[in-house]
Structures are given as C-alpha cells and as structure tokens.
Amino acid sequence: MGVPLLDLKTQNAALEPELKRAFERVLQSGMFILGPEVDALEAALAAKIGVKHAVTVSSGTDALVLALMALGIGPGDEVLVPTFTFFATAGSVHRLGATPVFVDACPACFNLDVREAAAKVTPRTKAILPVHLFGQAADMDAVLALAKQHKLAVVEDCAQSLGATYKGRQVGTFGEFGTYSFFPSKNLGGFGDGGLLVTNDDALADKARILRVHGMKPKYYHKFVGANFRLDALQCALLGVKLPHYDGYNARRQANAAYYLEKLKSLPGVAVADIAHCCHGATVDAPAGAKLILPAACPHNGHIWNQFTLRVPGTGRRDALREHLQRKQIGHDVYYPLVLEDQECFAPLRGKGQGSVVAKRLASEVLSIPVYPELSRAQQDEVIAALAEFVK
Numbered sequence: 548m549g550v551p552l553l554d555l556k557t558q559n560a561a562l563e564p565e566l567k568r569a570f571e572r573v574l575q576s577g578m579f580i581l582g583p584e585v586d587a588l589e590a591a592l593a594a595k596i597g598v599k600h601a602v603t604v605s606s607g608t609d610a611l612v613l614a615l616m617a618l619g620i621g622p623g624d625e626v627l628v629p630t631f632t633f634f635a636t637a638g639s640v641h642r643l644g645a646t647p648v649f650v651d652a653c654p655a656c657f658n659l660d661v662r663e664a665a666a667k668v669t670p671r672t673k674a675i676l677p678v679h680l681f682g683q684a685a686d687m688d689a690v691l692a693l694a695k696q697h698k699l700a701v702v703e704d705c706a707q708s709l710g711a712t713y714k715g716r717q718v719g720t721f722g723e724f725g726t727y728s729f730f731p732s733k734n735l736g737g738f739g740d741g742g743l744l745v746t747n748d749d750a751l752a753d754k755a756r757i758l759r760v761h762g763m764k765p766k767y768y769h770k771f772v773g774a775n776f777r778l779d780a781l782q783c784a785l786l787g788v789k790l791p792h793y794d795g796y797n798a799r800r801q802a803n804a805a806y807y808l809e810k811l812k813s814l815p816g817v818a819v820a821d822i823a824h825c826c827h828g829a830t831v832d833a834p835a836g837a838k839l840i841l842p843a844a845c846p847h848n849g850h851i852w853n854q855f856t857l858r859v860p861g862t863g864r865r866d867a868l869r870e871h872l873q874r875k876q877i878g879h880d881v882y883y884p885l886v887l888e889d890q891e892c893f894a895p896l897r898g899k900g901q902g903s904v905v906a907k908r909l910a911s912e913v914l915s916i917p918v919y920p921e922l923s924r925a926q927q928d929e930v931i932a933a934l935a936e937f938v939k
C-alpha cells in the first residue's frame with residue numbers, strides 16, 4: 548500500500564471550509580500587512596505558550612536571526628550551538644557575523660550535551676542556543692545553570708517543539724527568547740513559511756517588534772537597522788484556523804509513538820535509547836546485538852514527536868534499512884546526514900569545536916519514520932511489519 552512520511556492534504560482537507568472562510572475574510576478586509584489578524588494570532592499563541600509576548604515573523608530562521616539581533620549578538624561574539632540540528636540554528640549566528648561554536652550531542656535524546664558546551668565557553672561566548680530536537684526538550688536545568696554561571700543569553704530553538712514541556716513547563720519560556728517555525732512539516736504547519744518569537748521580557752519584545760519593521764519607530768524614523776521579518780496577515784488567519792486543533796495533533800503523534808514503542812520493543816534485536824542516562828553519561832555504543840535503537844522520552848519531558856527517529860547501528864545498516872523501506876514504499880528521511888561542523892560553508896571555522904564524536908555517529912545511523920497525526924493503525928502496522936522483517 549505504501550505509507551507517506553507526512554500527509555498534509557488529509558490534515559488540511561478536514562479544515563477546508565474554515566480555511567476558505569479565513570481566506571475570504573482577509574480578502575474582503577484588504578489588510579494584508581500586520582493588523583488585527585496578526586494581533587489575534589499573536590494573542591492566541593502567547594496564551595497557549597504561557598508567555599507575555601509573542602511576535603510572529605517570516606520564518607523560524609528569521610525568528611532566530613531576530614532573537615540574536617535583539618540581543619545584540621554580532622562580530623566577535625561566540626554562540627554555543629548543537630552540531631546535530633537543522634542548519635538554521637548555526638546559519639543564523641553566522642549571518643550576524645558571530646561565530647557558531649559547535650557542541651556534541653547526547654546519544655539518548657539527540658540534544659546538545661551541556662557538559663561539552665561548558666568546556667567550550669570562552670570570554671567571547673555570549674549566548675547558548677539549545678534546540679529541542681524532534682519534539683523533545685533539551686536538558687534545560689543544565690543549560691540555565693551554565694548560562695547563569697557565565698552570564699550567557701539563552702535562545703531556545705523550538706522549531707520542532709511547540710507545546711513540548713520540560714518538567715511541566717513549556718519549552719521556549721526558559722530563556723530570553725523562544726523561537727518557532729510554522730514550516731509545513733512542523734507540528735503546527737502553515738501554508739508556506741512562517742515563524743514566531745516569544746519572550747517574557749518587555750524591552751526585548753519591544754526591540755524585536757521594532758527590528759521586525761526595519762528598526763523603524765515611529766514611521767520612517769529608524770533607531771536601528773532591522774529588516775522585513777513580518778508574517779502575512781493571510782498566513783496568520785490560516786494558522787488561526789489550525790491552532791485550536793493543535794493539541795489534538797500532538798496527542799495523536801504521542802499515541803502513534805507509544806504504539807510503535809509497544810509493538811517494536813519486544814522484537815529481537817531492538818533496543819530502546821538509554822533514557823535512564825540521558826544527558827548523564829549515556830554511551831553512543833549500541834547494546835550488544837542491537838540492530839535498531841528506538842527513541843524514547845525522558846520521564847520529565849512532554850515529547851511531541853515531530854520526528855520518530857530510529858538509530859540503525861552497524862556500518863551500512865542505516866542505508867540498508869533505507870533501501871528496504873524504499874522497496875516497501877514507506878516514507879523515511881535522514882535528519883540529519885551531516886553534522887553542521889562538517890558543512891562546507893563552515894570550513895573556515897574548523898578547529899573551533901571540532902570532532903563531535905557522538906553527533907557524527909548519530910548522523911550516520913539515524914532514520915526517521917512516519918509518525919504524523921493522521922497515520923492510521925493499519926499504516927503503522929505496515930511500517931512495523933517492514934521493520935520486523937529488517938531485524939529478523
């Protein structure tokens with residue numbers, strides 16, 4: 548039958564009449580830049596995340612750039628970033644003329660290893676940028692302790708984790724800023740590019756709002772050099788239709804992940820990530836005989852499963868599984884095949900935070916399988932059967 552990696556058409560089709568009404572409302576209003584649709588979505592998101600200020604922006608990448616700009620990060624500054632993440636996390640630092648300093652990963656949760664980050668602090672370090680990867684929170688107590696010790700700003704990249712929690716509190720609310728993305732493949736997927744910045748700090752929110760419109764306040768008077776980081780009123784209206792359904796999407800992702808874990812963990816050759824030692828000494832080496840390692844949620848984390856990411860240890864085994872799933876027409880992808888410190892564009896930085904052994908191993912072993920909300924049990928059973936065949 549085949550199973551896609553993601554099925555946006557089914558999710559959006561269920562809301563089609565409401566989406567069309569939202570489109571028509573904006574069309575009739577003639578107000579396409581900022582205005583009431585933007586204000587309404589920002590108020591709804593601030594309430595949902597439990598934060599004072601929510602500022603919509605043009606993308607998750609621009610949310611990162613804007614957060615760093617508002618904090619005054621620039622040339623000569625270093626920012627600690629995970630090496631195992633999507634490019635934007637480090638690209639945004641580099642675009643402002645600052646230096647991304649790459650930090651290795653925890654093999655159990657895939658998030659940045661804060662002990663490694665601590666070893667890379669220098670007098671130039673200005674900020675730490677933890678990513679809550681695949682929908683699971685990073686080790687925030689350790690991040691905040693390190694930040695406090697060295698007076699670092701904290702920007703949380705929540706692009707994959709809107710609504711995820713750490714010890715009962717939503718990610719994005721711990722640092723100076725939380726940033727989010729509405730790219731269609733994220734848990735709250737929009738109809739094009741979009742992003743969000745949140746903060747509890749009035750002055751930083753004010754600065755971000757000014758920088759979002761070319762650093763302009765009042766009109767045509769520019770206190771700073773900003774840029775155009777606005778999100779369209781139309782995009783806000785459409786996202787506003789999906790927002791009330793968001794918790795349901797996440798609950799279905801969680802149910803799907805639980806079903807995979809229940810059905811897969813009893814198969815021979817299948818191990819589960821060493822969550823007991825997550826961020827505290829978990830080893831990257833696979834348990835003896837393990838052909839697949841399943842992802843897991845730390846007990847103190849509310850995981851929202853943007854990705855369900857397997858590890859396939861053994862030389863060539865990940866690619867063998869890719870081919871196997873390809874033959875069965877089961878959607879899959881590698882997030883991410885090359886750590887950021889080894890990207891060609893960062894070649895001039897080599898030597899700074901080199902040699903992230905764990906992250907490099909993860910990049911050679913990971914494979915994500917479908918976990919999207921609309922996935923049916925029959926489809927999941929198809930994926931499970933294919934994996935069972937692979938480990939046999």
Ligand SMILES: *Cc1c(COP(=O)(O)O)cnc(C)c1O
Pocket residue numbers: 606607608609632633635636678704706707727728729730740741742
């Ligand atoms: C998607 C993503 C971004 C960038 O978001 P865009 O909206 O695509 O610009 C940044 N960081 C992480 C971790 C992401 O997954």
